[in-house]
Amino acid sequence: MKITPMKPRSQTAQASTTGVAAATEVTDQINPEELRREHDQRRNEQQERIEEIDRETLLRLLYQMILIRRFEEKSAEAYTLGKIGGFCHLYIGQEAVAVGALGALRPDDYVLTSYRDHGHIIAKGTSPDEVMAELYGKAGGCSAGKGGSMHLFDSSVNFLGGHGIVGGQIPLATGVAFAAKYRGTDQVTLCFFGEAAVNQGAFHESLNMAQLWKLPCIYICENNQYGMGTSLERAMSLQDVSQKAPAYNMAGEFVDGMDVLAVYEATKRAVARAREESLPTLIEVRTYRFMGHSMSDPGNYRTRAEIEKHQERDPIKVFTQNLKEKNIVDDSAIADMEKRAREEVERAVQFAESSPEPAPEKLFTDIYANPLSR
């Protein structure tokens, strides 16, 4: 297999020659030697990036990924025990995307995403306590127990949901970016969605308006290659999502989503474009979810071999290994981090368990901000 460095995906994109996945993803048919060569190249690329970034940032990114992984494992456990109801879409395997991208933001920047939102809100800074309590449907949850897994919100960190309709958050994020520009602030809006949302009209309508009106919005397509059980190949005529940017005269990039630093750097470039020039960007991040679409999905549409192949490039495993090789962390530091993350998740479970259920009268609050007397 040929390793192709990222090519500039549009005339307006800032071309980056580093830090990107091959345009053609590996397949089950690939031979192990070729796969190894590709993995080696990507490892080397990440190690080069490690040298450019300060230690504190590196450790923060690693810790956030570990925290989200442990949080999601605990969510799966709680779901199985019946503590969490409804739909529960886990982020395991995709942690590098939210953590890398949000690492490039300022605290006052805005984030919106889909229903696979646990990782994003934790990376934005909401306490895992409140997130777990929301999954439990408790009053102490970040949406007061009214939103659940798919509708996490936290106005205090400018996390604007958690949206349940595929692609529904894309016009919303465009409006948030519109408001920032209207007011003349330099806040940037980050909008995450899966590749299946790209087939929705909302995606195309939004990108058109964003470029037309030069809105500071960054559209991050988390291409995990499956819309529920339907593979990208079966659902999209032009599967190279970043290639849709030129259709709107928009800057686009293609990034390896298993490399947290590649995502971090690509997002930084897009943030600069948004903040300084008020221009949008479409970033396609090639990633993979290790679990089913939701907790109720047995995932029969994928082979064990395919999942294992992607797990070899588990973003946490790869990053940890590279940090060790570059002498940024040692085994004991990793063990400390693991311990801290487990304790933080355990505290979140305790908080969720002990938080009260919403009071019955809450059924009828928050329907209107100005309830009229009649």
Add this chain to the structure above:
Amino acid sequence: MPIITMREALNQAMREEMHRDENIFLMGEEVAAYQGAYKVSKGLLEEFGDRRVIDSPITELGFAGLGVGAAMVGLRPIIEFMTFNFSILATDQIINSAAKMLYMSGGQFKIPIVFRGPGGSAYQVSSQHSQALESWYANFPGLKVVMPSTPADAKGLLKSAIRDDDPVIFIEQERMYGNKGEVPEDAEFTVPLGVADVKREGSDATIVSRSLMVPIALKAAEELEKQGVSVEVVDPRTIRPLDIETIVNSVKKTNRVVVAEESHAFCGVGAEISAQITEHAFDYLDAPVKRISAADAPMPYAKNLEKLAIPDVERLIAAVREVAYLD
């Protein structure tokens, strides 16, 4: 008091509110350079500039959602649909986003937005351009639905809708933009949402009507007066929340009621009003509640068929006479 058209009254409302609050902007198809497909936004581009009066592409789902997103962070958008028929493309953002955001965020994100534009029938524009969709939107908790019937109400209600912190569906009747009436000039004149208005007092029967059906009900009442029947005309003005109290009080007085509407009867607002009258005033009724609604058919193009599809003065007179057992 100056006499102006409904169109001018709506224009005044937007102009006055935009002067009052910098966070208000108007977006929609042809609202700026073209001055509005129905000229409701005439002069606003010149007055407020293209930052606040914005021509959108034909992309209803997109700009409706953009408005909701902007409202999440504190702007107060007025989103104009060229007609409410086109809002059907935007219903995901109106219903799934605007109506539910405050609730599912546990009270964190209010959506102060007005979706406005003409609805109902026009003249011979056939099935896809003649729909009265208020029962759709009124079905959802989280939305408010407003339908003015006079220029003064149009101005006062639109100002209240713009000042309101919740998503408001504001349906203007396409045939009524040229209707004239007295409208206060006072910039602080508003009409509260959720309050019905008795448009004509009477003692023998009540007609509950909204939007286009109000002037038709008033004409019917005039005719019936000549026939010795005194008709009270109640206009709820706001469909959600519904001022059922005023309606019920009128029914308790007249004991007979006709509910007139331009929309389809099945699962409609008239059905809701009838049910609530039955729940709250059953013992006061001397006849079953009578509904007069649009024909249960898509709107036809042919002039004669279109006329048959929309309730008119004659049908309303016959309905009142029926509940009064006069024929």
